[in-house]
Amino acid sequence: MNHRAIRAIYLFEMARTWRTLLQSIVSPVVSTSLYFVVFGAAIGSRISQVEGVSYGTFIVPGLIMLSVLTQSIANASFGIYFPKFTGTIYEILSAPISYYEIVLGYVGAAATKSIILGLIILATAGLFVPLHIQHPFWMLTFLVLTAVTFSLFGFIIGIWADGFEKLQMIPMLVVTPLTFLGGSFYSIDMLPATWRSVALLNPVVYLISGFRWSFYEIADVSVAVSICMTTAFLVICLAVIWWIFRTGYRLKN
Amino acid sequence: MSSIISVANLSKTYGSGFKALKNVNLDIKRGEIFALLGPNGAGKTTLISIICGIANPSEGKVLVGGENIQTSYRKARSLIGLVPQELHTDAFESVWATVSFSRGLFGKPKNPAHIEKVLKDLSLWDKKDSKIITLSGGMKRRVMIAKALSHEPQILFLDEPTAGVDVELRKGMWEVVRTLQQSGVTIILTTHYIEEAEEMADRIGVINKGEIVLVEDKATLMSKLGKKRLTLHLQGKVTALPESLAHYELDLCDNGATLVYDYDTKGERTGITSLLSDLRTAGIRFNDLDTTQSSLEDIFVDLVRTS
Numbered sequence: 001m002n003h004r005a006i007r008a009i010y011l012f013e014m015a016r017t018w019r020t021l022l023q024s025i026v027s028p029v030v031s032t033s034l035y036f037v038v039f040g041a042a043i044g045s046r047i048s049q050v051e052g053v054s055y056g057t058f059i060v061p062g063l064i065m066l067s068v069l070t071q072s073i074a075n076a077s078f079g080i081y082f083p084k085f086t087g088t089i090y091e092i093l094s095a096p097i098s099y100y101e102i103v104l105g106y107v108g109a110a111a112t113k114s115i116i117l118g119l120i121i122l123a124t125a126g127l128f129v130p131l132h133i134q135h136p137f138w139m140l141t142f143l144v145l146t147a148v149t150f151s152l153f154g155f156i157i158g159i160w161a162d163g164f165e166k167l168q169m170i171p172m173l174v175v176t177p178l179t180f181l182g183g184s185f186y187s188i189d190m191l192p193a194t195w196r197s198v199a200l201l202n203p204v205v206y207l208i209s210g211f212r213w214s215f216y217e218i219a220d221v222s223v224a225v226s227i228c229m230t231t232a233f234l235v236i237c238l239a240v241i242w243w244i245f246r247t248g249y250r251l252k253n
Numbered sequence: 254m255s256s257i258i259s260v261a262n263l264s265k266t267y268g269s270g271f272k273a274l275k276n277v278n279l280d281i282k283r284g285e286i287f288a289l290l291g292p293n294g295a296g297k298t299t300l301i302s303i304i305c306g307i308a309n310p311s312e313g314k315v316l317v318g319g320e321n322i323q324t325s326y327r328k329a330r331s332l333i334g335l336v337p338q339e340l341h342t343d344a345f346e347s348v349w350a351t352v353s354f355s356r357g358l359f360g361k362p363k364n365p366a367h368i369e370k371v372l373k374d375l376s377l378w379d380k381k382d383s384k385i386i387t388l389s390g391g392m393k394r395r396v397m398i399a400k401a402l403s404h405e406p407q408i409l410f411l412d413e414p415t416a417g418v419d420v421e422l423r424k425g426m427w428e429v430v431r432t433l434q435q436s437g438v439t440i441i442l443t444t445h446y447i448e449e450a451e452e453m454a455d456r457i458g459v460i461n462k463g464e465i466v467l468v469e470d471k472a473t474l475m476s477k478l479g480k481k482r483l484t485l486h487l488q489g490k491v492t493a494l495p496e497s498l499a500h501y502e503l504d505l506c507d508n509g510a511t512l513v514y515d516y517d518t519k520g521e522r523t524g525i526t527s528l529l530s531d532l533r534t535a536g537i538r539f540n541d542l543d544t545t546q547s548s549l550e551d552i553f554v555d556l557v558r559t560s
Binding site: 002003004005007008009011012015019086087088090091092093094095096097098248252 | 305306307308309326327328329330331333335337339341342343344345350354355356357358359360361362400
């Protein structure tokens with residue numbers, strides 16, 4: 001294994017984060033804080049408790065997931081799309097490095113950034129609402145699993161995209177709606193029966209449900225199902241990436 | 254001299270059906286400077302891209318340092334440094350960071366002394382902390398060479414290294430290439446500047462429409478450059494030449510209106526004086542004459558046209 005190459009890509013990507021600190025870290029933290037102010041304090045004060053948890057506290061896991069999902073996709077897709085756009089991808093493709101090492105470098109860095117961001121948002125949330133994490137191990141497991149899975153998904157989007165519009169299309173038109181409708185701000189039990197069934201088709205429901213369970217032991221679906229669904233999505237992403245590199249799709253002529 | 258790159262029966266057909274390379278066979282000798290000439294779209298960049306791992310071959314085999322570029326790609330690629338035609342750079346990185354990144358990417362341990370030497374050799378040392386976006390085009394080109402040399406490759410590909418570069422910088426680039434060759438690096442450069450191939454190369458290959466149409470030592474090609482051509486524009490048309498002029502191997506052209514004589518300027522005698530005298534004796538008169546020297550460019554144009 002070319003450890004030095006993985007390290008080079010990883011550190012290069014992380015350096016980009018520190019260079020664009022405002023955009024990478026500060027901006028998501030500010031927008032999440034605004035969610036707390038609007039949903040937690042302003043609207044939340046008029047909403048009764050959800051399954052024994054105050055509304056402000058209830059939305060914390062969903063808000064973290066919202067940021068982790070969108071930032072994982074944004075980081076990884078931009079990370080691989082930008083070298084394609086500028087042409088510097090030639091160096092990656094001509095280096096003595098295997099495909100899974102390339103993925104480890106890019107996805108590892110994207111996931112690391114999202115995890116750091118998730119933890120910062122968690123700490124920020126602690127300033128607004130009282131927090132207690134029932135299962136810290138599972139909380140971290142869900143956080144890491146989600147960050148890695150959606151960084152892989154972002155990597156696929158970055159390779160697929162042949163313009164900035166496409167780069168934004170999936171995150172804007174698919175992922176953000178799925179996240180908002182996936183129970184970030186409510187329990188799907190609050191929905192009418194029909195919509196509840198529809199909501200169960202949304203993979204994000206399982207992520208948020210599992211993550212929320214690790215905080216408060218309240219979940220829309222069973223934890224085992226949450227883990228299985230997340231792992232299944234991870235496996236699908238890995239399979240797609242394996243196919244991309246095997247065929248050279250959008251990378252090699 | 255042993256081959257460091259061996260290309261056998263290499264073909265490349267793009268998804269559109271366009272055949273960029275057709276059964277290419279080529280050997281690059283260790284330590285030489287090989288110039289690959291060809292018009293735009295001839296297949297130069299495709300050939301380099303396949304050898305370096307950027308494009309997949311459709312057929313054929315490539316060995317780099319004896320290693321197959323597909324089955325033993327790590328060993329093969331670690332021997333190669335590539336400077337592509339376009340200026341692809343990380344605009345917001347510093348020179349030092351981007352060159353160090355390249356070394357890491359090729360799996361080499363950190364070696365600040367080597368990076369320093371490369372940057373100094375390329376006159377980039379005082380720019381090491383500058384962001385690439387602030388550099389001139391010529392400097393960016395040198396940064397790309399520095400990146401390619403960061404992992405101490407045995408082979409350096411320079412794809413159109415002096416395209417759009419001013420004369421001063423071009424000469425500086427040639428100097429860098431010569432120094433690299435002296436340090437044992439094999440250099441393959443593609444160019445469509447004949448002058449560049451003449452100046453730099455040990456051997457010259459010509460590629461056209463995806464086929465290698467010539468590979469020759471520059472010295473052999475240059476000996477052809479020693480030939481000059483005397484063209485005599487005759488007063489009247491001549492249908493046949495007398496036997497007394499046979500040993501001059503003259504060519505009658507333009508339906509007998511011009512007479513062409515090829516001679517070697519480097520030979521002891523050019524034969525021009527005796528030819529003119531023998532023509533007078535034979536009663537062949539002319540009203541004008543001119544001489545031309547065949548250049549590498551003529552050879553190249555002829556090859557490209559006939560292929």
